[in-house]
Amino acid sequence: MKYVDEFRDPEKARTLLKEINELVEKIDICKKRPLAIMEVCGGHTHSIFRYGIEGMLPKEIELVHGPGCPVCVLPMGRVDDCVALAEQPNMIFTTFGDAMRVPGSKKSLLQAKADGADVRMVYSPLDALDLARDNRDKEVVFFGLGFETTMPSTALTVLRAQADGIKNFSLFCNHITIIPTVKAILDSPDMKIDGFLGPGHVSMVIGTKPYEFIANHYKRPLVVAGFEPLDVLHSVWMVLKQIDEGRSEIENQYVRIVPDEGNDEALNAVSKVFELREFFEWRGLGSIDHSGVRMREEYADFDAERKFSVPNIKIADPKSCQCGEVLKGVIKPFECKVFGKACTPEMPLGALMVSSEGACAAYYQFGDPDRLRELEEV
Amino acid sequence: MNKHSNITNNQSPRPRGKIRVDKVNLAHGGGGKAMRDLIDDVFVSEFDNALLASLEDQARFKMKDLAIHGDQLALTTDSYVVDPLFFPGGNIGKLAVCGTVNDLAVGGANPLYLTCSMIIEEGVEIDLLRSIARSMALEAETAGVQIVTGDTKVVNKGCCDKLFINTAGVGVIRTGLNLSASSAEPGDVVIVNGLLGDHGATILAARDDMALSTVIESDCASLNGLIGGVLDNCETIKFIRDATRGGIASVLNEIAEASGVSIEIEEEKTPIRSDVKGFCEILGLDPLYLANEGKVVIVVPQEDASKVISTLQSNPLGKSAAIIGTVGDWDKGRVTMKTKFGGRRIVDMLVGEQLPRIC
Amino acid sequence: MCLGIPGQIIEITDEARKLAMVDVSGVHREINMACVVNDDHRLNDCIGDWVLVHVGFAMSRINEEEAALTLKVLEELGEAQEEIAAMRASGQM
CATH class of the missing domain: 1.20.5 (Single alpha-helices involved in coiled-coils or other helix-helix interfaces)
Structure with a gap:
């Protein structure tokens, strides 16, 4: 596959690993404690585990798996709202596959489906719109979730529904924004991140400028990174180079996809349809100001929250769950009290055990990298 | 409810019923003439063997006819509920024969007789049923088995999804053979007979929920000939299992657990066609967990591996056969994969159903 | 988050709705091109383009x-x- 296979080349990986090891030797911090690099995006977490990258890196680098998995950070109350919508009469509730298994306070969408609700997985919001077009006698709700990467697609779908006069389609908007969340992590008193891998696909929409405060104010390097394993190693190396040279800048490793200025067409669609919410609730992190969007008044007819009665009840995260600390890199997944015990991928308690992009589920399924690293050395 | 099955081969043929409507209705499961007409006109005429034609309540075999094949009977059953009924490379009928034949063959049995139980939703077209029965007959012929007894039930609209089929199978295991998931040892290698994930990808694409079009076809095939050939040529085979639901990853985990060994496969050597890779990339799926219907995992000592590979490759159903991994003892019960990229990761059992990962 | 995969545009399928067919390793899917076309690069110029596909939308030209x-x-x-x-x-x- 073009633009995929070249970026999975083991030869170049060896080159990068050699450079990374040399840099680690030079960097002073590494002599005292591991260097904490956060990959903000769940897509990176997935790549890191799928290709066994963490086990290839020297021990002096600790990857902290950040909050960028929209399925993982979805609060329980919002899942309950989805279930309530799905269980309305005459309803087809559509969603991306990832969200099906996320536990609500009583059930997940998968369980609601088993109980008789018409819940369908779609690949694209456009497919949900087609379902509405084909089932005019039913209401079709699309569960919109995801960061800035996904927002343009749902915005354009709403605009298309409006243009085509499809009145039985609406969006249950749960889109979230990444910048306020990264800022919240940086402001947290127990924060210990030395550098960031920036979310590549969010950045192709928003560009690289919105991250500048991270370099300027918080003095942390951030490298916008691609998702192939070579991209990840390359970006780690770029972060290390900045640390070694005493720089904190916003750099772009994923230039083939991410223009520094972002995507105007996508951003226009987003700002036409959505506006910032005062705050949004995150699983594991609590309420974060301006971290979510809702639909503008002009699109009320396509807003499932306005069109139907949504319970909107806030449900507290389980007390024993330490997802917040894992997200901030304070503890590692297996250091959590309930990891692998009360909280497993079959019966997830905390957010990070839910999706395969969640740090805990990834550790649980793909293994402890330290262990794998030791095996590699044997 | 009436059953249709065989007695002996030397009875004079009775007049067969004819069906005169286009769609199945509840009367076709009622035990009366309508049911007899359906059975005769669709199943007896397609499956066409003397054992079945007399429609007794059970199939009867002579012990001595079985004993010539070996010294242990193998019995298996499986239900087929695939949606959609027809998919590129096969249909529910073909699958119901291959699947049961393979479940016998992987135990080292020579599959001989199958049963066929149909649960039909009222309103299903007779022609559709006929074409499925025809596929079953063709596949049974290919595999060299006979469908010798069966049952037909018709349920109310909405009580099942068009058609469910259950087939049971009887086979005889060759004397002295005892394949077992618990017999893998360090030093053994793991072999597959070809490209992985085709069936799973085909079914997901054929459901059309994701609006993806592909040229991938199901690998659904009866493997008794292929497996028989391997067992003829290599006496040291430890274990064979078809990698159906849960994919290759699940079979490997079962072996690792049952034998108390570790298994490491190499991504580089694991054969997966590029279309299936592309399909998985789009939906965020892992091909190691996709179902196969014509693929087996074979465990054999390293020194006999090349013999097995060349036997497999001489059969069209094994032409892409490959050694994909080795059995070790570094972490008992664990399956790992050495990635093409040079890393290593754990390949765990599938948790629940594999859902497309999109956002 | 945000699964995206490179694919090549092989056909424009609906000009008014800005839809095109993309090929990803032999798998085809109709996708929306609104985010990658503008006055400088029109829909009909897109055949042969490699784009990054996310949830049925081309999000970036590679x-x-x-x-x-x-x-x-x-x-x-x-x-x-x-x-x-x-x-x-x-x-x-």
């Missing part, structure tokens, strides 16, 4: 030169390492 450049940087890094290793081996360092 910059071939930049892709090659990224790989070249890594290539050169490898060559430099080899040179250093060779110099060490011959006692020049």
Whole structure:
């Protein structure tokens, strides 16, 4: 596959690993404690585990798996709202596959489906719109979730529904924004991140400028990174180079996809349809100001929250769950009290055990990298 | 409810019923003439063997006819509920024969007789049923088995999804053979007979929920000939299992657990066609967990591996056969994969159903 | 988050709705092109383009030169390492 296979080349990986090891030797911090690099995006977490990258890196680098998995950070109350919508009469509730298994306070969408609700997985919001077009006698709700990467697609779908006069389609908007969340992590008193891998696909929409405060104010390097394993190693190396040279800048490793200025067409669609919410609730992190969007008044007819009665009840995260600390890199997944015990991928308690992009589920399924690293050395 | 099955081969043929409507209705499961007409006109005429034609309540075999094949009977059953009924490379009928034949063959049995139980939703077209029965007959012929007894039930609209089929199978295991998931040892290698994930990808694409079009076809095939050939040529085979639901990853985990060994496969050597890779990339799926219907995992000592590979490759159903991994003892019960990229990761059992990962 | 995969545009399927067919390793799917077309690069110019596909939308046109450049940087890094290793081996360092 073009633009995929070249970026999975083991030869170049060896080159990068050699450079990374040399840099680690030079960097002073590494002599005292591991260097904490956060990959903000769940897509990176997935790549890191799928290709066994963490086990290839020297021990002096600790990857902290950040909050960028929209399925993982979805609060329980919002899942309950989805279930309530799905269980309305005459309803087809559509969603991306990832969200099906996320536990609500009583059930997940998968369980609601088993109980008789018409819940369908779609690949694209456009497919949900087609379902509405084909089932005019039913209401079709699309569960919109995801960061800035996904927002343009749902915005354009709403605009298309409006243009085509499809009145039985609406969006249950749960889109979230990444910048306020990264800022919240940086402001947290127990924060210990030395550098960031920036979310590549969010950045192709928003560009690289919105991250500048991270370099300027918080003095942390951030490298916008691609998702192939070579991209990840390359970006780690770029972060290390900045640390070694005493720089904190916003750099772009994923230039083939991410223009520094972002995507105007996508951003226009987003700002036409959505506006910032005062705050949004995150699983594991609590309420974060301006971290979510809702639909503008002009699109009320396509807003499932306005069109139907949504319970909107806030449900507290389980007390024993330490997802917040894992997200901030304070503890590692297996250091959590309930990891692998009360909280497993079959019966997830905390957010990070839910999706395969969640740090805990990834550790649980793909293994402890330290262990794998030791095996590699044997 | 009436059953249709065989007695002996030397009875004079009775007049067969004819069906005169286009769609199945509840009367076709009622035990009366309508049911007899359906059975005769669709199943007896397609499956066409003397054992079945007399429609007794059970199939009867002579012990001595079985004993010539070996010294242990193998019995298996499986239900087929695939949606959609027809998919590129096969249909529910073909699958119901291959699947049961393979479940016998992987135990080292020579599959001989199958049963066929149909649960039909009222309103299903007779022609559709006929074409499925025809596929079953063709596949049974290919595999060299006979469908010798069966049952037909018709349920109310909405009580099942068009058609469910259950087939049971009887086979005889060759004397002295005892394949077992618990017999893998360090030093053994793991072999597959070809490209992985085709069936799973085909079914997901054929459901059309994701609006993806592909040229991938199901690998659904009866493997008794292929497996028989391997067992003829290599006496040291430890274990064979078809990698159906849960994919290759699940079979490997079962072996690792049952034998108390570790298994490491190499991504580089694991054969997966590029279309299936592309399909998985789009939906965020892992091909190691996709179902196969014509693929087996074979465990054999390293020194006999090349013999097995060349036997497999001489059969069209094994032409892409490959050694994909080795059995070790570094972490008992664990399956790992050495990635093409040079890393290593754990390949765990599938948790629940594999859902497309999109956002 | 945000699964995206490179694919090549093989056909424009609906001009009014800005839809096109993309090929990803032999798998085809109709996708929306609204985010990658503008006055400088119109829909009909897109055939043969490589785009990044996310949930049925083309989200970015892949910059071939930049892709090659990224790989070249890594290539050169490898060559430099080899040179250093060779110099060490011959006692020049």
